[in-house]
Amino acid sequence: MRDGRLTLITAIGALLICGWFWHCRQSEQRLTLPDQANATMLLVIQPDEFRIEKGQIQFRGHLSDGRVIQGQYFSKEKENLQRFKFDKTTSVLVTGELGRPLPATNAAEFDYRRYLAKNGVYNTIKVTKLVLKAPVRTLNPFQWWQNKCHELRAQWVTATMQLPATLRLYVQGLFLGWRADDFYETLHAVTDLGLIHLFSISGFHVSWLVNVLSKGLIRLRLTQWIIAWIMLMILPSYFILAGAAPSLFRAVAAAMFGFLVHLLGWRVSSLSLWSFSLIAGLVVYPAILTQFGGQLSYGLAFALLFVGQFKPIKQAILLNLISLPIILYHVYQWHVLTLFVNLLILPIFSVCVFPIVLLAGLLGHSLTGLASAVDGLLNWLTELLNQLAALPGMVVFGQPPIVAVMGLIILTIVLMAQRIKWWSGICLVMMYVTCYGLIHYPTSGEVTFFDIGQGDSFLVTSPRHREITMIDTGGRVNFGGQAVTGRSKALKVSVNYLKSQGIDHIDQLLLSHQDSDHVGDITDVLQNLHVKRLYVPLGMMDNPRFVKRIEADLKNTQVISVKAGDHVSGTNLTVVHPMQAGEGTNEDSMVLHGAYGGRKWLFTGDLDRAGERAILTQFPSLTTDVLKLGHHGSKTSSDPGVLLKLQPQLAIISAGRDNRYGHPNQETMTTLSKQQIPFLSTQTSGMIRYRYTKSGKNQWQTFLKEK
Structure with a gap:
């Protein structure tokens, strides 16, 4: 900042990059x-x-x-x-x-x-x-080279498919940038322990490969000048062969700039090499710094410029501190063993895992004994990591605000630049504690209707998170006997949202009935969040198919069967249906009534019209302000006489876009129109959230702003 000319050049460069970013954003409509x-x-x-x-x-x-x-x-x-x-x-x-x-x-x-x-x-x-x-x-030499690199990568991926399962995942992940469908299922500890950077090909991999190749070429008695030219030719090809990820571009660009300045005889600092790679990255991938991988790649590479003079343990601590705010913003949780595991695993990967995986990947087809032996070692390592990840220590922090993330990063850089002064360390700790407190003890509560497609899943919380209640989990319906694959909506939506709010448990999980679109994802919820109490309608636990689905995951969960008139402990909710034991069908749906944020709410599951009339017979004075329409707006629910008696001020419809059932039914929509009941639907509004405070500052929010 003391050099006016340099500051001016930097400002102009930043403006040009911002202009390029804006131009690329504007071109989205044209493209x-x-x-x-x-x-x-x-x-x-x-x-x-x-x-x-x-x-x-x-x-x-x-x-x-x-x-x-x-x-x-x-x-x-x-x-x-x-x-x-x-x-x-x-x-x-x-x-x-x-x-x-x-x-x-x-x-x-x-x-x-x-x-x-x-x-x-x-x-x-x-x-x-x-x-x-x-x-x-093609006659274009550049395009011909690109095509050949892609073809070679495809051939190598196909060849690895014949390797033993775990060895295949390591070869593909470490050297080809390929993620098989079973990658995260087999190596779930990779994400839980913060080791995903080892399988996201970046600076660590490029440095290791450049080092190995350079030593090999030196043994062939080649000069540094010739080695630099060879590397300049190899690195662009390796960029494509390894998947051409934006985060990999930084490492390849920095290495190429290093060899280029060596050929030109220039004396350039490491900071300048990092800067050249950043400019190149922003030109080729204008949005690279808005992506998780780009933020970690450039952030950690920048931090390495500061920590080179420290001992390995202190280096690891500072590098983890620089990445922690970015990880919390995107992943919401952090395992306390992450630092220890990284200190332990990084040398093992560099010295042992990389060489033997590369060797077994190249020779495994002809030397099947070698492939089997390496696969056994990798299985042992993977199981060790999975056991470490299973140990207590996963902290669900929540998502800090972006301003707080920037503040934490800046404070960490100050901590490194000041050679670890006590005051900057105290400020950093206080900022983490403040963020944690604000996330975990919010001043507002909420009633949230998740958009999980064709199904129901709702969340009720109170201020300071004194109550955390989930009603139904959602789930995918299995049509025509086709197996349901991929991550569930619960993991993508509700569980993810809870963790972003710093929530790692559910006090009460209430299941309206046993249909898959209401309880199909219960296994994922039970496995990823501690559920204290599970409420089901009376008689549903006598259904052996349902019990078999959940019994393995009911470790410390109390199961409670309820009927009309029962109160849900720790909540403002009262059960108003069923009146008697059933089998968990639509007609047996658990219906809940309660007051939150100055409004009365009624959650009706998939209850039919006869059940709705039965509720009014047993609870004749029942009214509600917000009504979750039964059975996703089907004509089998929402009896006009019942709606007239309940007098809701707002109806909520939870249904999938373009669903095969035609929900909500036109008959139901006509009834709402005749009775002048406004409605919100997850189909057009996405997630619907009502936030309330003790002071009465209440607000409706919809995630999508259509109409």
Whole structure:
């Protein structure tokens, strides 16, 4: 800042980068194609961007004008999908529904539309017909080189499929930047213990490979000048071979700048090399600093410039401190063993795991004994990590505000720059404690209706989190005997949201009845959050199918069966249905009535009209301000006479977009219109939240702002 000329150059450079970022954001509309129901287009697809897994094809293709399209193709004939497999850059004719990916519709939900847009993808296509045309031939040498790199990567990924399971995951993750569908299921400790950076190819991998190759070339008695030229040719190819991730770009760019300045004989500091890689990264990937991987990659590389003079343990502590605010903002939790495990594992990976995995990956097909032995060692290491991750110590911190994240990062840098002064350390600790307190003890409570598609899942909390109640978990309906795959809506939406609010437990989990769209995700909720009490309608625990589904996860959970007139302990909720024991069907739905934030609420499950009339017979003075319409707005519920007696000021509809049942039914909508009852629907509003405080400052919020 003391150098006026340098400050001016920096300011101009920053303005240019901001202008470039703005230009790229504005070009999103120009690059987005209009929705089309029966679109046909010819795409050029690289073989390593065409995946056949679990009865579906996923791909990323390029139009002739440079637009990138993300595609998906489902087929009932799973065994015939392999006929579409190809190993050359190929033109493919696809027909299907062209549109935009759905944005996040809940707070704290992963925004797939924004993620794709940051990577230059603005359209998706649900393919109904797919025809392979012919391998692509090009006279452009740059494009030919790119195609060959993609083809080689696809061949290597295919070759690794023949390796033993765990060895395959390590080879693909450490050297090819490939994530198999079972990666996180097998290596869940990688994320729990903060080791995902080892499998996200970046500076650690590039430095290791450059070091190994350089030593090998030195042994061949090549000069440093020749080695630098060889590396400048190898690194761009490795960038594509390793998956071309934005976070990898930083490491490759920094290494290439280092070799280039060596050839030119310039004396450039490490900070300047980092700066060159940042500028290059922002030019090629303008949104790189808005992504989790980009933030960690550039943040940790920047921190390394400060901590080089410290001992390894102090280095590890400071590097963990610089990454912690970023991790908490994106993941919401942190394991206390993360620092210890990183100190233990990093040397093991550098000295042992990398070399033996690379060796077994190259020779495993011919030396099956070697592959089996290495696979056994990796299984042992993976099991050790999984056991460490299972130990107590996972702290659900919650999502700190972005301003607090920036403050924590700046304070950590000050701590490093000041050579660990006591006052900066105290300020850092106080800021973490303050953030934790504000997240875990909020002044407001809420009643939240999650948008989980076709199903129900609601959250009720009180100020200071004295009460945390969930009503139903949602779940996916299994149509035609097809297996339900992928992460559940509960993990993507409700569990994720709770953790973002600093919540690691549920005081009361209330299940209205046993249908999959209401309780299908209960296993994920029980496994990821401590549930103190589980309430079910009377008679539902006599259903052996339901009991079998949950009994393995009921470790420290008290199960309570309730009927009309019972009070739900620790809440303002009273059960008003069922009147007698049932089997957990729609007609047996648990219906709850309670007061929160100056309003009376009625949650009706999938109760039919006869059940609604029975409630008014037993509770003739019952009224409500907010009514969750029964059975997702079906005409089998919402009896006009019952609505007239309840006199709700607002109706809430929880239903999936374009669902096959036609919910909400037009008859129900006509009833609401005749009785002048306004409504909100998760179909158009996304997550619906009512926040209230003791002082009466209450507010309705909808996540989507349509209409």
